Amino acid sequence: MRIFIIYISIICINITTAFTQNNITFCGEITDLKGDPLIGATVSVNNSSVKTNKLGAFTFQALSKGTIIIRVTHSGYLTHHDTLILTSNQHINITMSPLKKELTEVIVRENYENTRNRSEVLSLEIIKSEYILENNAGNLIKTLQQLPGVYSMDIGSGFSKPVIRGMGFNRVAVSENGVKQEGQQWGADHGLELDQFNVDKLIVHKGPMSLQYGSDAIGGLIELSPAMIPNKNKVFGEVLTIGKSNNNLLGTSMMIGAKQKRWYAKARISEMHFADYKVPADTFVYLTRPMPIYDRKLKNTAGQERNLAASVAYTEAHFSSLVTASNVQQKVGFFPGSHGVPDINRLTNDGNDRNIEYPYSSVNHFKIINNTVIKRSNWKGSIDLAYQNNEREEWAKFHTHYGNQTVPLNNPDLELAFRLKTYTANLKAEWHKDSLWSYIIGSNSDFQQNGIAGYSFLLPEYNRITTGLYTVESYNFSSNLKITGGLRIDLGRIKIQSFKDPILERYLKDMNAYTPVEIAKFSQRSYGVDKAFYNNTWSIGCVYNPDFMQTYKVNMGRSFRLPSANELGSNGVHHGAFRHEQGDTSLVSEKGYQLDIAYTLHKNNFYLSVNPFANWFSNYIYLNPTGEWSVLPHAGQIYKYTQAKAIVGGGEMTLNYEFHENFTYDCGLEAVYMQNLTDGYPLPFSPPLSILQGLTWHWHSENKLVEEFHLKIEHQYVSPQNRIARNEDVSVGYNLFGLNINNTLNYNNKNIINIAFQIQNIFDTKYFNHLSFYRKLNIPEAGRNIQLILKFPFNQN
Amino acid sequence: MKQKTKLALGIGFTIIAISCTSEVKDVTKPIITLHEPAIGDTLLIGHEAHLDLELSDDVMLKSYKVDIHSNFDGHGHAVKAELVRLTTADAPWSFSKSWDVSDKRNTDIHHHEIIVPDSINGSPIAKGNYHFSVYVTDAAGNESKVIVGVVVANGTPHEE
Numbered sequence: 001m002r003i004f005i006i007y008i009s010i011i012c013i014n015i016t017t018a019f020t021q022n023n024i025t026f027c028g029e030i031t032d033l034k035g036d037p038l039i040g041a042t043v044s045v046n047n048s049s050v051k052t053n054k055l056g057a058f059t060f061q062a063l064s065k066g067t068i069i070i071r072v073t074h075s076g077y078l079t080h081h082d083t084l085i086l087t088s089n090q091h092i093n094i095t096m097s098p099l100k101k102e103l104t105e106v107i108v109r110e111n112y113e114n115t116r117n118r119s120e121v122l123s124l125e126i127i128k129s130e131y132i133l134e135n136n137a138g139n140l141i142k143t144l145q146q147l148p149g150v151y152s153m154d155i156g157s158g159f160s161k162p163v164i165r166g167m168g169f170n171r172v173a174v175s176e177n178g179v180k181q182e183g184q185q186w187g188a189d190h191g192l193e194l195d196q197f198n199v200d201k202l203i204v205h206k207g208p209m210s211l212q213y214g215s216d217a218i219g220g221l222i223e224l225s226p227a228m229i230p231n232k233n234k235v236f237g238e239v240l241t242i243g244k245s246n247n248n249l250l251g252t253s254m255m256i257g258a259k260q261k262r263w264y265a266k267a268r269i270s271e272m273h274f275a276d277y278k279v280p281a282d283t284f285v286y287l288t289r290p291m292p293i294y295d296r297k298l299k300n301t302a303g304q305e306r307n308l309a310a311s312v313a314y315t316e317a318h319f320s321s322l323v324t325a326s327n328v329q330q331k332v333g334f335f336p337g338s339h340g341v342p343d344i345n346r347l348t349n350d351g352n353d354r355n356i357e358y359p360y361s362s363v364n365h366f367k368i369i370n371n372t373v374i375k376r377s378n379w380k381g382s383i384d385l386a387y388q389n390n391e392r393e394e395w396a397k398f399h400t401h402y403g404n405q406t407v408p409l410n411n412p413d414l415e416l417a418f419r420l421k422t423y424t425a426n427l428k429a430e431w432h433k434d435s436l437w438s439y440i441i442g443s444n445s446d447f448q449q450n451g452i453a454g455y456s457f458l459l460p461e462y463n464r465i466t467t468g469l470y471t472v473e474s475y476n477f478s479s480n481l482k483i484t485g486g487l488r489i490d491l492g493r494i495k496i497q498s499f500k501d502p503i504l505e506r507y508l509k510d511m512n513a514y515t516p517v518e519i520a521k522f523s524q525r526s527y528g529v530d531k532a533f534y535n536n537t538w539s540i541g542c543v544y545n546p547d548f549m550q551t552y553k554v555n556m557g558r559s560f561r562l563p564s565a566n567e568l569g570s571n572g573v574h575h576g577a578f579r580h581e582q583g584d585t586s587l588v589s590e591k592g593y594q595l596d597i598a599y600t601l602h603k604n605n606f607y608l609s610v611n612p613f614a615n616w617f618s619n620y621i622y623l624n625p626t627g628e629w630s631v632l633p634h635a636g637q638i639y640k641y642t643q644a645k646a647i648v649g650g651g652e653m654t655l656n657y658e659f660h661e662n663f664t665y666d667c668g669l670e671a672v673y674m675q676n677l678t679d680g681y682p683l684p685f686s687p688p689l690s691i692l693q694g695l696t697w698h699w700h701s702e703n704k705l706v707e708e709f710h711l712k713i714e715h716q717y718v719s720p721q722n723r724i725a726r727n728e729d730v731s732v733g734y735n736l737f738g739l740n741i742n743n744t745l746n747y748n749n750k751n752i753i754n755i756a757f758q759i760q761n762i763f764d765t766k767y768f769n770h771l772s773f774y775r776k777l778n779i780p781e782a783g784r785n786i787q788l789i790l791k792f793p794f795n796q797n
Numbered sequence: 798m799k800q801k802t803k804l805a806l807g808i809g810f811t812i813i814a815i816s817c818t819s820e821v822k823d824v825t826k827p828i829i830t831l832h833e834p835a836i837g838d839t840l841l842i843g844h845e846a847h848l849d850l851e852l853s854d855d856v857m858l859k860s861y862k863v864d865i866h867s868n869f870d871g872h873g874h875a876v877k878a879e880l881v882r883l884t885t886a887d888a889p890w891s892f893s894k895s896w897d898v899s900d901k902r903n904t905d906i907h908h909h910e911i912i913v914p915d916s917i918n919g920s921p922i923a924k925g926n927y928h929f930s931v932y933v934t935d936a937a938g939n940e941s942k943v944i945v946g947v948v949v950a951n952g953t954p955h956e957e
Contacts, residue, residue, distance in 0.1 A: 287942060287943055287944060288943075341868075341928060341944050343868075343946070401866050401867065401889075401891065403867075403888055403889045403923075507891070510888075510891075510917060510918055511891055511892075511893065512918075513893065513894070624938075625934075625938035625939075625940065626938070627859060627860075627934055627938050629860065629862045629895045629932070631893055633864060633866040633891060633893070634864070634866070634928075634930070635864075636862070636932040636934070636940050636942060637932070637934055637938070637940055679822075680822050681822050681824070724824050725824070726824055726937060726938045726939050726940075727826070727938075727939060727940055728824075
């Protein structure tokens with residue numbers, strides 16, 4: 001590892017020294033008023049001109065000292081002229097103003113999102129911090145759920161994990177600043193460890209991103225990118241407060257940032273506390289018996305979150321380096337009954353809805369990332385280095401089924417702890433040969449160490465090392481047809497510690513009912529594995545923009561996922577699922593082939609996108625009920641990780657129509673069909689069809705107190721889900737209604753407050769999210785929620 | 798025209814993906830009606846426990862399993878004092894056994910094969926709260942369970 005870093009440092013030094021040449025390089029970035037890069041803007045200097053790239057960046061090389069005239073043009077924007085005197089290499093940022101105020105709506109559509117979408121071969125959704133504020137649904141993933149193709153798997157009211165087109169757990173990767181986040185995402189009760197208020201720009205890639213991200217991005221990727229650095233030297237910040245009625249949530253988030261010449265720094269602190277959440281039901285049915293929900297509050301589902309983040313960046317013409325450190329802390333109680341048999345004694349109201357009693361989980365995710373970028377005229381090199389430490393603990397009052405197990409001396413009530421350390425190094429070089437060809441070559445390397453503790457046993461200790469090498473080429477056949485293709489090879493090795501449980505062995509012997517072979521089989525809680533994996537991945541796609549209004553995309557490729565440690569090595573009762581889950585050491589990498597087609601039409605006030613897809617897996621890993629009884633207490637039959645041929649297909653459709661200058665109708669449809677072709681059953685966790693539609697009344701004024709006012713009525717229909725795997729429950733369909741008011745207040749031409757007011761589930765409808773953690777206990781989702789977010793920005797625009 | 802064709806193809810693809818249904822597979826869970834023991838029943842130490850239940854499935858049953866184990870500590874939750882084990886020196890009792898009921902759609906089970914022992918490897922059996930669970934699977938792998946809280950205690954059986 002160390003040698004590797006030294007090696008990288010040497011490369012960096014060599015590259016940096018290579019810049020000290022006499023030619024003057026003039027480069028910069030073109031952005032719109034919101035700070036988003038303008039792609040394809042024409043920048044002219046002294047009779048030569050270039051177009052800005054995906055990042056809104058441009059470069060001129062080999063200029064001589066003296067005066068230059070720069071001219072920037074982009075359709076829909078005022079032409080920018082400037083005269084500069086060049087004495088040395090220079091970097092500038094130019095902000096472009098829209099052509100006409102009345103054209104704002106049109107221009108907004110012809111922005112970064114649109115341009116990026118028109119240049120990428122894979123389907124994506126681009127989200128900015130304003131969207132998260134205006135559509136906030138509690139946590140980041142619940143907010144993203146409103147995008148077609150994205151679903152959330154909720155663990156109570158506070159935390160959720162992402163599902164993209166039916167793929168969840170280890171099949172969806174989340175990256176921040178180019179580095180994959182690594183936690184315990186295989187777990188059913190794990191929520192994503194990210195601060196929703198610290199998101200500046202987010203892209204949801206629907207479909208495999210294995211080519212650039214390797215294993216785990218087989219179903220999709222949620223990519224977080226850092227904010228644009230402001231052009232002017234300034235100190236800026238914001239204070240945000242949030243309140244929710246359903247779980248009496250109170251939270252705040254504060255940010256301060258500063259830019260001084262080449263230096264930029266930003267820090268944020270967020271904290272939220274919430275109480276038990278309310279459900280529109282007085283009882284829930286557990287194993288045919290009704291159980292009470294006192295005061296309609298789900299006991300012990302309170303939680304808290306405390307997040308810190310800081311970043312420092314240094315930027316100059318050819319070089320930039322960003323260091324980001326963050327720490328996310330989450331603590332949330334589990335409803336008694338999700339861990340064990342619900343017992344009326346344990347459900348009685350304890351008179352306090354804010355306490356977090358046993359059992360609860362606490363997570364601390366620390367991350368430090370360095371992104372260094374070196375730019376030359378037509379190439380760019382980047383290095384990402386990161387260290388992450390995910391510590392997840394599950395606490396429950398010491399309990400055992402084994403009479404011979406004694407209370408541990410230290411942390412007697414720590415049931416399980418997983419300590420996953422991940423070291424990452426990514427290298428990437430981009431070369432824009434000319435206006436037609438561009439090449440990317442890159443590598444990702446990860447080293448992981450998982451340690452465990454606690455009086456219970458679930459996931460073994462393991463080490464994993466993976467490394468991948470990829471190349472992506474793009475060729476522009478013409479100004480409106482682009483082809484992108486790539487290849488990747490991956491090597492991986494996983495070493496899992498075996499563990500034979502002496503307490504369980506003794507317990508089974510004492511029952512005087514099992515043969516020594518059976519005892520040996522069941523007391524082996526994890527299998528020793530030392531396995532290497534090789535994978536190759538490819539992808540090819542094209543994007544065709546026949547005119548300014550339409551985009552066609554076709555992409556196909558092959559992707560993979562390494563089997564996780566629990567799929568390979570675990571053997572025992574999963575305390576959350578109360579099932580005996582058994583790994584299989586002979587599992588090979590999961591491989592998938594996908595086809596993705598997209599069509600977008602954008603005509604005046606009308607926007608339509610249709611996006612069908614189909615994936616075929618040669619060996620999808622799932623938990624198969626074997627019919628063989630487990631001998632462990634509280635376990636039924638054994639569920640074994642098994643590989644099967646599977647197909648996943650479906651699509652999304654989005655429509656947005658501004659039928660009046662003050663009214664917009666939008667509608668999104670998402671559908672997924674998941675089928676195990678080997679045994680003929682649907683795959684587990686198949687999301688139901690969903691249609692989300694909204695009617696917005698928007699009103700815009702200038703130089704007045706109220707600058708923007710949006711009022712939106714939303715309706716979501718979710719179909720029944722009858723396509724279930726064995727031992728899943730069918731879910732009934734439902735209709736939800738919501739109200740959303742967003743308002744921006746101005747004073748002295750400055751934006752002083754953003755107000756986001758929401759009523760979710762207006763009619764307090766009782767419904768079940770087919771994918772949620774509490775679904776299997778027949779506990780409905782949260783009832784009506786009134787939510788208010790106030791954001792006070794200062795010096796931000 | 799071309800764009801309309803593509804659009805129609807796209808929508809058609811989605812509709813096909815949603816509506817194409819394969820043969821209907823058995824996802825219906827078997828049904829357990831547990832008559833004895835009932836919630837709160839006492840299992841007498843040194844005696845047979847009555848097991849009386851009905852099993853049924855829409856296709857075919859496979860097997861059932863009885864699992865009895867202590868519930869002295871409430872499985873990790875803050876619990877009331879009466880659930881705490883009575884005598885700590887005694888040995889908690891665990892029982893697990895399965896029976897084959899394959900090739901049947903319905904069956905009534907009544908037997909006395911479960912015997913509550915006096916002692917386990919020389920130690921007296923621990924009295925107190927136990928979970929009495931019945932699991933059943935059907936031929937396709939669908940599974941149901943019933944869990945009742947029972948008390949293991951000394952006593953003499955009443956005449957039936």
